[in-house]
Amino acid sequence: MIQVDLEQERKEILKRYRKLLRTAKPMLKPGDAKVIKQAFNVANEAHKEMRRKSGEPYIYHPLEVALVCVEEIGLGTTSIVSALLHDVVEDTDLELEDIEREFGSKVAKIIDGLTKISGVFEYGSSQQAENFRKMLLTLSDDVRVILIKLADRLNNMRTLESMPRHKQLKIASETMYLYAPLAHRLGLYAIKSELEDLYLKYTDSETYNYIVHKVTESRISRNKFIKSFVQPIEEELIGQGFEFTIKGRPKSVYSIYNKMKKQNIPFEEVYDLFAIRIIINSKLEEEKADCWQVYSIVTDFYRPNPDRLRDWISTPRANGYESLHTTVMSNTGQWVEVQIRTVRMDEIAERGYAAHWKYKEIEAAQSRSASGLDEWITQVRSLLESNDGSAIEFMDDFRGNLFHDEVFVFTPKGDLKVLPFGATALDFAFEIHTEVGAKCIGAKVNQRLVPINHKLKNGDQVEILTSNKQKPTEDWLNSVVTSRAKAKIKDALKEEKKSTMMDGKEIVQRKLRQMKMDFNSEVVEQLRAYFETKTPNEFYYKVGKGIIDPTSIKSFKDFKEQKKQKGKITNDKVRDESTFTKEIKNIKGPDHDQLLIGEDMDVVDYILARCCNPIPGDDVFGFVTINEGIKIHRTSCPNALELLSNHGNRVIKARWTSQQEIAFLAGLRIVGTDRVGLINDVTKVISSELKVNMRSITVDSDSGIFEGTIKLYVHSTQHLEKLMSNLSKVEGIIKVTRFD
Numbered sequence: 001m002i003q004v005d006l007e008q009e010r011k012e013i014l015k016r017y018r019k020l021l022r023t024a025k026p027m028l029k030p031g032d033a034k035v036i037k038q039a040f041n042v043a044n045e046a047h048k049e050m051r052r053k054s055g056e057p058y059i060y061h062p063l064e065v066a067l068v069c070v071e072e073i074g075l076g077t078t079s080i081v082s083a084l085l086h087d088v089v090e091d092t093d094l095e096l097e098d099i100e101r102e103f104g105s106k107v108a109k110i111i112d113g114l115t116k117i118s119g120v121f122e123y124g125s126s127q128q129a130e131n132f133r134k135m136l137l138t139l140s141d142d143v144r145v146i147l148i149k150l151a152d153r154l155n156n157m158r159t160l161e162s163m164p165r166h167k168q169l170k171i172a173s174e175t176m177y178l179y180a181p182l183a184h185r186l187g188l189y190a191i192k193s194e195l196e197d198l199y200l201k202y203t204d205s206e207t208y209n210y211i212v213h214k215v216t217e218s219r220i221s222r223n224k225f226i227k228s229f230v231q232p233i234e235e236e237l238i239g240q241g242f243e244f245t246i247k248g249r250p251k252s253v254y255s256i257y258n259k260m261k262k263q264n265i266p267f268e269e270v271y272d273l274f275a276i277r278i279i280i281n282s283k284l285e286e287e288k289a290d291c292w293q294v295y296s297i298v299t300d301f302y303r304p305n306p307d308r309l310r311d312w313i314s315t316p317r318a319n320g321y322e323s324l325h326t327t328v329m330s331n332t333g334q335w336v337e338v339q340i341r342t343v344r345m346d347e348i349a350e351r352g353y354a355a356h357w358k359y360k361e362i363e364a365a366q367s368r369s370a371s372g373l374d375e376w377i378t379q380v381r382s383l384l385e386s387n388d389g390s391a392i393e394f395m396d397d398f399r400g401n402l403f404h405d406e407v408f409v410f411t412p413k414g415d416l417k418v419l420p421f422g423a424t425a426l427d428f429a430f431e432i433h434t435e436v437g438a439k440c441i442g443a444k445v446n447q448r449l450v451p452i453n454h455k456l457k458n459g460d461q462v463e464i465l466t467s468n469k470q471k472p473t474e475d476w477l478n479s480v481v482t483s484r485a486k487a488k489i490k491d492a493l494k495e496e497k498k499s500t501m502m503d504g505k506e507i508v509q510r511k512l513r514q515m516k517m518d519f520n521s522e523v524v525e526q527l528r529a530y531f532e533t534k535t536p537n538e539f540y541y542k543v544g545k546g547i548i549d550p551t552s553i554k555s556f557k558d559f560k561e562q563k564k565q566k567g568k569i570t571n572d573k574v575r576d577e578s579t580f581t582k583e584i585k586n587i588k589g590p591d592h593d594q595l596l597i598g599e600d601m602d603v604v605d606y607i608l609a610r611c612c613n614p615i616p617g618d619d620v621f622g623f624v625t626i627n628e629g630i631k632i633h634r635t636s637c638p639n640a641l642e643l644l645s646n647h648g649n650r651v652i653k654a655r656w657t658s659q660q661e662i663a664f665l666a667g668l669r670i671v672g673t674d675r676v677g678l679i680n681d682v683t684k685v686i687s688s689e690l691k692v693n694m695r696s697i698t699v700d701s702d703s704g705i706f707e708g709t710i711k712l713y714v715h716s717t718q719h720l721e722k723l724m725s726n727l728s729k730v731e732g733i734i735k736v737t738r739f740d
Contacts, residue, residue, distance in 0.1 A: 016063045032077040039081040046092040054162035068151035074351045082110040113145035157198040172202040173644030196254035243281035250274045275337040282342045302328035409460045426452040429464045430485035439466040453479035504544030511553045529626035606630040612637035612740045615664035617717025622654040672733040674706040
């Protein structure tokens with residue numbers, strides 16, 4: 001039992017509380033400190049018996065969340081009070097009515113938005129997705145709900161160390177799937193970067209530590225380079241009378257990792273490891289001219305890359321971001337990104353939506369920057385109102401709306417419309433008006449006739465062509481990316497779809513009656529999975545449309561009969577982690593709570609997922625499917641993010657047994673300089689040196705460069721790494737990488 005010094009803890013709690021008050025002081029109005037103290041006392045009393053997984057007093061968490069709200073997002077008293085009380089209703093006997101009576105309706109509404117839903121969830125829905133939908137319902141009224149939720153998530157990620165491995169994976173994946181894009185969309189770049197870095201730290205610690213080590217290693221030479229690079233710029237800025245600060249900021253660990261992965265290059269080849277940021281003090285009406293003046297100074301000393309100029313001052317991003325980015329060539333032959341912005345722009349870039357409130361009284365800034373965010377919140381509201389599918393479907397639509405890049409296009413009269421990257425002429429039509437979208441037959445882009453699915457580019461001028469005979473079809477959903485267009489098309493299809501679904505449902509009920517099977521939600525869910533449809537309604541619709549032949553429902557019954565005869569743990573019902581763990585303990589004894597791959601085949605129905613081909617030594621988890629038993633995925637699998645974040649309750653712990661050696665299929669990609677006998681040397685290493693069976697080899701040689709892919713059977717990651725090491729020693733081989 002760990003001895004706890006209660007007096008020491010009490011002092012630490014007070015120390016943290018005082019730090020919060022000190023940080024918030026500049027923005028407090030008379031009487032605010034009293035309300036914060038009252039909220040702290042209520043939270044401290046409510047959580048006094050509770051401890052976090054790390055063993056620390058629980059009150060540390062609400063105090064840290066409130067501090068993030070003030071220090072990193074720039075929120076005020078209402079948010080501090082809500083952050084301090086955000087877990088009180090969920091974890092203690094206090095009711096929402098008590099909060100409203102003590103702290104008012106605003107705080108109560110925010111806390112209601114933050115309080116998780118409890119109760120039973122339909123098959124195929126994810127509790128997290130439901131919670132998120134509820135939280136977003138309050139977004140339309142008060143954006144602070146989301147901002148506090150992000151602060152809460154950031155603190156959870158910072159303290160993830162004390163959680164068990166499978167929980168780390170679930171929480172980190174959910175964060176990456178949803179909260180990091182959301183922070184980006186609200187302009188909270190510092191928080192977004194930290195969430196991404198922490199995701200990498202807990203899902204791929206080896207890569208994370210490697211990049212951190214490399215970045216630290218190059219710090220001295222990097223600082224020296226930055227100093228000599230900015231010196232002439234600083235002198236000229238001072239000479240021209242600018243008030244400014246210059247920062248050299250290294251790229252985040254995750255963005256370096258992303259670049260290495262996307263371009264398939266080692267750390268040494270990532271050239272833009274940092275960006276130079278020039279922040280100038282400028283009057284609002286002179287901001288634009290001043291930024292271009294600084295751009296002119298920078299490009300007098302260093303040659304710019306014309307393809308890498310990004311002007312988000314003339315047309316700010318939809319999340320309010322304003323900045324001028326250019327990439328210039330340094331005297332040492334290295335490309336350097338330079339960001340030019342004002343103090344106001346920098347605060348908005350760092351603190352996102354919250355910073356807009358500070359500049360609310362400056363009308364010009366508000367209309368230019370916050371309007372994009374206000375429009376986005378309006379879009380979220382309409383998405384919530386029109387969505388009547390499952391929570392997971394809603395999540396997919398919502399994530400699609402957290403776009404990172406935008407295109408700026410114009411109406412025939414020259415009005416600017418901002419759309420997500422990849423938007424089509426049909427998206428543009430719905431952006432103008434629902435009626436225009438519903439009757440769209442094509443468009444003229446820069447006077448040239450194009451189809452409705454034509455992707456728009458920056459600067460395009462678009463004129464929509466309509467016809468009264470036109471009406472939306474199912475295919476249209478593949479031609480749009482904005483949630484507004486998707487929602488409107490779905491609305492139009494809804495009525496027609498409803499009657500088709502009702503027909504399909506009747507057919508299914510009739511068929512099940514004939515086969516003497518019950519019609520209930522469990523059977524319907526199994527049918528949905530068996531016929532590989534996303535929702536029960538989609539299954540009914542396909543039956544009603546004749547896409548799924550009603551007679552094929554009999555094959556489902558035969559399939560169920562076969563499963564029953566297997567006599568193993570099957571998944572005729574979607575079970576969660578705890579149910580599964582109980583069954584394993586019943587069969588294998590009380591000390592077993594995880595799946596041992598390679599050992600438990602006789603008691604548990606499991607298969608290795610084809611999407612990532614895991615092999616012994618890989619970090620893995622099990623996923624309870626509906627009809628195929630348990631699937632084993634690598635934690636770095638392309639589908640892991642979605643499975644771990646949306647269906648966390650169906651994820652189970654799994655590890656490899658050190659038992660007998662089994663052969664697993666793996667893929668290698670080899671790049672090198674072509675020479676006579678190279679393939680012979682490669683196959684010799686594979687077959688004779690390590691006694692590995694090769695399944696296939698494909699080779700392509702072009703202009704002296706050799707590229708090959710090899711599929712082979714190995715016993716473990718160590719086995720594969722040894723083989724890769726030996727192959728990279730073959731003369732002419734430049735790079736050997738594994739692929740899924």
